[in-house]
Amino acid sequence: MCVWLAYAGPLDTEIRGSLLPSLGLIVGELAISVSDTRLWLAAGEALILACVCLLLGIWVSRKVGLLASDAPASETIGVGLASGLAVLTVGWAALRSGGQSAFTPVAFGFASATVLAVVGWRRNSVTKQRAEVALTAGSGRGSETRPPGTKRLVLASIAGAVFIVAFGFLFGATMAQSPRDGVQPVEFMDEAFYAVLGDDLAKTGVETIYSPAGVGDLPDLPSQTWYHWGELWFASAAVALFGTEPMFARFAIVLPILLLAAASLTGTLVRRVTGTSSLGAYVFGFGACLFLAPLPLVAGVFFGSWAVGMLFGITLYGLAAVVALLAMYSFVVRPP
Secondary structure, three states: OHHHHHOOOHHHHHHHHHHHHHHHHHHHHHHHHHOOHHHHHHHHHHHHHHHHHHHHHHHHHHHOOOOOOOOOHHHHHHHHHHHHHHHHHHHHHHHHOOOOOOOHHHHHHHHHHHHHHHHHHHHHHHHHHHHHHHHHHHHOOOOOOOOOOHHHHHHHHHHHHHHHHHHHHHHHHHOOOOOEOOEOOOOOHHHHHHHHHHHHHHHHOOOOOOEOOOOOOOOOOOOEOOOOHHHHHHHHHHHHHHOOOHHHHHHHHHHHHHHHHHHHHHHHHHHHHHOOOOHHHHHHHHHHHHHOOOOOOOOOOHHHHHOOOHHHHHHHHOHHHHHHHHHHHHHHHOOO
16 A cells, blocks of 8 residues: 555546555544553453453354364354354343343253253263373373463464454544534444443343434334344443443444454355365455455445445444354354
8 A cells, every 4th residue: 555655647646646645644633542541441341251251152152163173263162252242142132131032042042952962962972071181191291281282272362352452442433422512423323222221231231123213203203213122231331331332332342342243253154165174265254254245236226335444344243243154164164
């Protein structure tokens, strides 16, 4: 990019004239976000939730046979984080709503499958464990304190933590997290709307397809409806557990974690489908998830203009994108 900007062509001069001010604006907005202590606090909370999701997801996905114990570190991060997000979100929704959430049947299914997997795993592994103990005793060697690939998994986890914090600040800059000149501008009204809905779930635990619009019911106009259930419940967990402000919970905690899970799963799928262990294939899939925008099949429709890479598309699809990728991964590793 630096080489391209240095080229002194007439067209490039015109493009640079429009690009450089935009870059300067982004840098200025990013500086405001970085100086906001609330965003740093939210970044720490994001890392705590991401760690919980990762550890829970790795444990569950390995027990049910979705993730191999010797899987690459990048695959472990993607599958573990995605699985943990799904399990933690539906479990929180079921508990916080008192069993009234639409996610309660899903939470029951996850819990049942995990219990059955754990029981079956324990029964099938008794003989194997005894054989390993006998082999260790006979060879005179102590058992390994760290499984193979632990160092790589730790390094991948650190890289994931950096990703979450960095994109939390990026979303803070582009979505105008901090007040500017005494006001709080946002790119589009839905950002604040969904953030407030997550806060409502944290306070009430009640799901409804209707939500107040800030004004009373207007004659001849339908009530507002809302969706994005998954990320709203996940955001409500951050609000309830840490007392995070709704906008910070959504854009500095929830969306960066979802984005990392989606990009990691996409890179993993590219390697799985192509049958390669190449790091380049993983990086290609990871980057394609972030920046490659789908082409609208029907021109001129309203949502056709919203086709963007998952870097900003995650604000539209949220947990649904992660679950869809996790389902694709499941079909690849465990075909029906």
